[in-house]
Amino acid sequence: MILRKTIPRTIKEKKFQYAGVIILLMLAVMLYVSLSMAITTLEERNVAFKQDYKQETFHWMSSQPLSGAEMSELEKKYDLTLEERSYQDINTDDTTTLRLFNKTEEVNIPYISEGEMPQQLGEVAIAKTFGDKNGISIGDTISIGGTEVMVTGYVFLPDYIYMIEQQTDLLSDPSQFGVGVTTSETLEAVKGTEQHQTLGWNTSNEVPDELRSEVNNRSTLLQFVGHDDNARIEFVESEIEGAGSLITTLPLIILALSLAMVLLLLKRRLELQRKEIGTLMALGYRKSELRRNYLGYAYVIGLTGTILGIIVGAALSLPLSDLYANYFNLPALSRFDFDPMVLVIGFIIPLVLLLILTTFVINRRLKTEPLTLLRPKEISSGKKSWFEKLPWFNKGGFIRRFRLRLLVRSKARSFYIFLGVMFSTVLLVFGLITFNSMDRLVETTYEDIQTYDYAVHYSSLQTDPTSGGGSPYTMAEVKVEGEKVSLYGVEPDTDFLKLISDGELLNERLNDGAVVSRPFAAIHGVKDGDSITLTNSFNDDEKKVEIAGVADVFIGSSLYLPHEEVNAFLSYPEDAYTSVWQDEKPTQTDNVFLIEDKQKVIDSFESTSGATRNSVIGMSVFAVLIGVIVLTLLTNLIVEENSPSISLFKVMGYHDKEVSKLVLSVYTPIVFVSYFISIPLASVVLEQSMNSLVQQTGFIFPTDVAWWMVVIGFVVIGLTYWMSLALSKRKLKNVSLEEALKKQQD
Amino acid sequence: MSILVQDVSKVYQSGEVQILALRKASLEVPDHKVVAILGPSGSGKSTLLNVIGGIDRYDLGSITVAGETLEALKDSQLTEFRRKHAGFIFQQYNLIPTLTVEENVEVGRELSQNPLDMKEMLMKVGMWDKKDKFPSQLSGGEQQRVAIARALIKNPEFLLCDEPTGALDEETGKKILKLLQFVNKTYGTTVLIITHNQGIGEMAHKVIRMSSGEIVEAYENENPIAPEKVTWA
Ligand SMILES: Nc1ncnc2c1ncn2[C@@H]1O[C@H](COP(=O)(O)OP(=O)(O)O)[C@@H](O)[C@H]1O
Ligand SMILES: [Mg+2]
Numbered sequence: 001m002i003l004r005k006t007i008p009r010t011i012k013e014k015k016f017q018y019a020g021v022i023i024l025l026m027l028a029v030m031l032y033v034s035l036s037m038a039i040t041t042l043e044e045r046n047v048a049f050k051q052d053y054k055q056e057t058f059h060w061m062s063s064q065p066l067s068g069a070e071m072s073e074l075e076k077k078y079d080l081t082l083e084e085r086s087y088q089d090i091n092t093d094d095t096t097t098l099r100l101f102n103k104t105e106e107v108n109i110p111y112i113s114e115g116e117m118p119q120q121l122g123e124v125a126i127a128k129t130f131g132d133k134n135g136i137s138i139g140d141t142i143s144i145g146g147t148e149v150m151v152t153g154y155v156f157l158p159d160y161i162y163m164i165e166q167q168t169d170l171l172s173d174p175s176q177f178g179v180g181v182t183t184s185e186t187l188e189a190v191k192g193t194e195q196h197q198t199l200g201w202n203t204s205n206e207v208p209d210e211l212r213s214e215v216n217n218r219s220t221l222l223q224f225v226g227h228d229d230n231a232r233i234e235f236v237e238s239e240i241e242g243a244g245s246l247i248t249t250l251p252l253i254i255l256a257l258s259l260a261m262v263l264l265l266l267k268r269r270l271e272l273q274r275k276e277i278g279t280l281m282a283l284g285y286r287k288s289e290l291r292r293n294y295l296g297y298a299y300v301i302g303l304t305g306t307i308l309g310i311i312v313g314a315a316l317s318l319p320l321s322d323l324y325a326n327y328f329n330l331p332a333l334s335r336f337d338f339d340p341m342v343l344v345i346g347f348i349i350p351l352v353l354l355l356i357l358t359t360f361v362i363n364r365r366l367k368t369e370p371l372t373l374l375r376p377k378e379i380s381s382g383k384k385s386w387f388e389k390l391p392w393f394n395k396g397g398f399i400r401r402f403r404l405r406l407l408v409r410s411k412a413r414s415f416y417i418f419l420g421v422m423f424s425t426v427l428l429v430f431g432l433i434t435f436n437s438m439d440r441l442v443e444t445t446y447e448d449i450q451t452y453d454y455a456v457h458y459s460s461l462q463t464d465p466t467s468g469g470g471s472p473y474t475m476a477e478v479k480v481e482g483e484k485v486s487l488y489g490v491e492p493d494t495d496f497l498k499l500i501s502d503g504e505l506l507n508e509r510l511n512d513g514a515v516v517s518r519p520f521a522a523i524h525g526v527k528d529g530d531s532i533t534l535t536n537s538f539n540d541d542e543k544k545v546e547i548a549g550v551a552d553v554f555i556g557s558s559l560y561l562p563h564e565e566v567n568a569f570l571s572y573p574e575d576a577y578t579s580v581w582q583d584e585k586p587t588q589t590d591n592v593f594l595i596e597d598k599q600k601v602i603d604s605f606e607s608t609s610g611a612t613r614n615s616v617i618g619m620s621v622f623a624v625l626i627g628v629i630v631l632t633l634l635t636n637l638i639v640e641e642n643s644p645s646i647s648l649f650k651v652m653g654y655h656d657k658e659v660s661k662l663v664l665s666v667y668t669p670i671v672f673v674s675y676f677i678s679i680p681l682a683s684v685v686l687e688q689s690m691n692s693l694v695q696q697t698g699f700i701f702p703t704d705v706a707w708w709m710v711v712i713g714f715v716v717i718g719l720t721y722w723m724s725l726a727l728s729k730r731k732l733k734n735v736s737l738e739e740a741l742k743k744q745q746d
Numbered sequence: 747m748s749i750l751v752q753d754v755s756k757v758y759q760s761g762e763v764q765i766l767a768l769r770k771a772s773l774e775v776p777d778h779k780v781v782a783i784l785g786p787s788g789s790g791k792s793t794l795l796n797v798i799g800g801i802d803r804y805d806l807g808s809i810t811v812a813g814e815t816l817e818a819l820k821d822s823q824l825t826e827f828r829r830k831h832a833g834f835i836f837q838q839y840n841l842i843p844t845l846t847v848e849e850n851v852e853v854g855r856e857l858s859q860n861p862l863d864m865k866e867m868l869m870k871v872g873m874w875d876k877k878d879k880f881p882s883q884l885s886g887g888e889q890q891r892v893a894i895a896r897a898l899i900k901n902p903e904f905l906l907c908d909e910p911t912g913a914l915d916e917e918t919g920k921k922i923l924k925l926l927q928f929v930n931k932t933y934g935t936t937v938l939i940i941t942h943n944q945g946i947g948e949m950a951h952k953v954i955r956m957s958s959g960e961i962v963e964a965y966e967n968e969n970p971i972a973p974e975k976v977t978w979a
Contacts, residue, residue, distance in 0.1 A: 279842075281801070369802075
């Protein structure tokens with residue numbers, strides 16, 4: 001069909017408008033494809049690594065190792081594979097710890113990605129991220145615990161995908177902590193305390209019910225961790241799950257926005273060409289032929305947008321995957337690690353949606369009789385809406401009425417401007433809140449509330465009085481409504497824990513009941529005055545407590561009670577404690593199970609904040625870009641549609657500036673109203689999504705909007721709007737004087 | 747008889763008021779003739795032409811064109827009817843602005859199984875040397891020539907022209923009329939021309955005068971004159 005030639009020519013003539021919608025569509029597809037490819041890569045690698053290298057179902061540590069006979073008895077009884085593993089924590093320098101394991105054969109099998117598996121005495125393999133961050137590569141010799149060893153390869157461990165030192169750590173920081181494997185002989189040769197653990201694996205990947213108590217009967221259990229509770233394994237899975245909603249929601253919103261823009265543009269095109277369509281119908285063109293022709297616009301926009309989006313998205317997924325690789329230690333086991341369905345969905349869904357919707361719009365236009373199309377439209381648009389008949393509408397001068405009419409007549413435009421601003425604002429505020437939250441999270445939790453420098457955890461109950469200003473406390477894991485909770489028994493007058501809520505100290509309230517952390521309150525949906533029941537996981541004892549306050553502790557689902565009360569509940573001696581908070585660096589390490597160095601935690605937060613800051617900047621750029629495109633497209637269309645009036649104003653002697661004020665600034669109030677509605681909305685939406693994710697992440701971001709965010713957001717959105725106005729003013733300048741006369745002719 | 751209009755009435759509902767655009771109009775047009783439809787503005791000329799051409803419906807009566815009874819046709823059949831038999835010329839030319847002269851004519855050519863030759867057509871309307879120009883680069887008369895070529899190239903039996911010279915000056919207008927007469931002679935196309943220019947009646951084989959939706963007068967010219975001799979009003 002020769003008509004097809006009109007499409008590229010029209011698009012070229014209106015290149016800015018079409019480029020705008022194509023970019024919007026591209027951004028939606030790009031975002032979806034890049035995020036999905038990165039996430040599915042992560043998922044595929046995780047699944048493959050987990051299965052092929054027998055990731056543990058659970059592991060335990062007991063005071064006395066079980067005998068070989070006992071182990072095989074348990075293996076038979078519960079259909080398990082059990083394997084012993086030893087490790088040592090080695091300080092390679094003041095702040096860095098390497099956890100060196102002996103290599104296992106049956107559970108948590110190490111994977112060597114480069115180099116060789118250590119075979120001989122004095123050979124080790126280390127995690128690549130740890131090596132990178134500490135300047136160690138294959139072939140280097142490092143000194144561990146006084147022994148010189150050689151690095152023969154890079155290793156991945158299935159139970160250290162998220163490489164954290166302690167289960168309670170929030171952030172992985174390979175510059176401070178890493179893992180490695182070596183032979184049993186090398187491990188024994190290193191001077192230090194060797195820890196032993198038993199790894200268990202079964203095909204169903206479920207911890208047998210009775211196993212835990214049975215092991216506890218044979219030897220005292222110090223620790224028993226199922227894979228569900230193992231952050232090193234679980235975190236990557238909750239990340240995959242959590243990212244799932246982001247991957248679909250954000251691109252879908254942008255897709256909806258870009259589809260709306262395409263339809264707007266196409267409706268406008270069909271309106272502009274109504275005479276042409278009428279002529280073609282009169283000449284004898286069939287509706288199906290005309291439909292096919294006008295669908296050409298949708299094909300051009302859809303194909304260009306999606307294909308560009310897929311290409312850019314696929315390219316972008318590579319650095320994104322690298323970013324993930326810094327967080328999660330997963331080997332690339334196969335060549336195509338992503339799910340190819342991502343490409344299919346990223347291509348098919350936007351295109352099909354676009355075609356269906358445009359068919360709908362085109363069909364509506366083609367229903368009109370050819371004669372109606374051939375007649376000029378003025379008759380129908382001359383009607384006044386009910387709104388324009390209201391008495392207040394007709395008050396004031398003609399300029400006021402003209403502007404009001406502009407607003408009312410282009411309801412759809414006004415609505416889309418509102419939506420566009422809302423979308424950009426929400427995205428921007430998300431970014432600003434996240435930016436701020438990292439700092440607030442650290443400041444409040446680690447500086448204002450936890451005022452200690454070290455927390456020392458003992459491997460057995462202590463009763464000796466603490467030396468030198470330490471504050472003893474009891475910590476235990478209990479269950480509330482089946483969910484795990486960290487229970488803290490603390491001295492209410494301790495100087496090392498200031499349970500603060502909005503600046504108010506809640507420690508005194510511990511005498512009236514329990515104080516809980518923010519994640520606890522969110523997970524269990526409780527507030528001041530509610531009651532909850534604690535269950536001791538070991539003996540099913542229960543205790544009912546009333547909640548006396550929610551402290552600004554943003555990390556971990558925790559519950560604080562007075563020390564004696566907790567000891568009584570757990571049937572510990574009255575003055576017993578499991579841990580001590582203190583300011584001095586602990587010197588004696590007898591019986592010490594773990595030392596928490598708060599500064600290290602803060603440091604690792606700081607070191608990841610760079611990445612967060614970058615993604616926040618990326619998000620803001622994205623928000624502004626989409627805002628500029630949407631607003632420019634809309635104001636452009638408004639100028640185009642009103643070009644006869646604009647031309648008339650010019651003929652009458654109005655200056656361009658005055659005309660643009662008259663026509664374009666009508667929408668300014670909408671922009672600002674939308675902005676101020678969107679700010680609280682963003683905060684609420686973010687809070688809701690944080691709450692829905694808290695169970696997986698275990699932390700909550702403070703989501704309050706600070707006044708400076710409102711100011712920054714206002715400036716950014718204002719600039720965005722100003723920029724799109726500037727772009728449309730150029731178009732307004734180009735409206736010719738003849739336009740007014742031309743339009744009246746036909 | 748190639749066009750037969752019998753007692754056709756058409757009512758327009760315009761808000762509260764009903765307008766009788768055609769009142770029991772009857773008309774016979776033999777093949778290969780030029781017919782002029784005269785009458786004041788609002789007398790129903792366009793309505794008559796549109797119902798004959800199958801781009802509008804009527805309420806009463808019957809129209810048979812080229813063997814097809816129009817009131818019996820569905821919308822899609824009406825489209826096929828126009829595609830095969832009718833060519834339209836409008837006062838405003840209605841060319842597609844993003845297509846060149848040749849491409850605009852191609853739009854008409856694609857509708858036919860056995861179209862006329864493109865070069866011959868463009869030579870006949872005198873637009874061959876401007877075939878690569880866009881409508882915005884042409885004068886009104888030239889644009890109307892292209893529109894005529896677009897309607898003619900599919901070799902229709904009828905050419906329905908609604909005030910084809912309405913927007914043109916005398917000299918250009920006469921050239922267009924000459925072209926229409928030439929088309930009628932060369933291809934045997936039946937040409938219906940609406941005009942409120944009385945003089946144009948002198949070049950037609952048959953003249954119809956309308957008033958308030960009625961055909962008040964119909965007569966035949968024994969000796970139609972050449973368009974350049976028409977008294978331009
Ligand atoms: N779509 C329409 N709606 C209402 N009235 C119409 C419509 N089209 C034509 N008319 C009326 O029908 C009458 C005949 O119109 P028309 O055939 O266009 O006259 P002419 O072509 O002779 O000027 C006029 O009174 C006109 O106002
Ligand atoms: Mg008319």
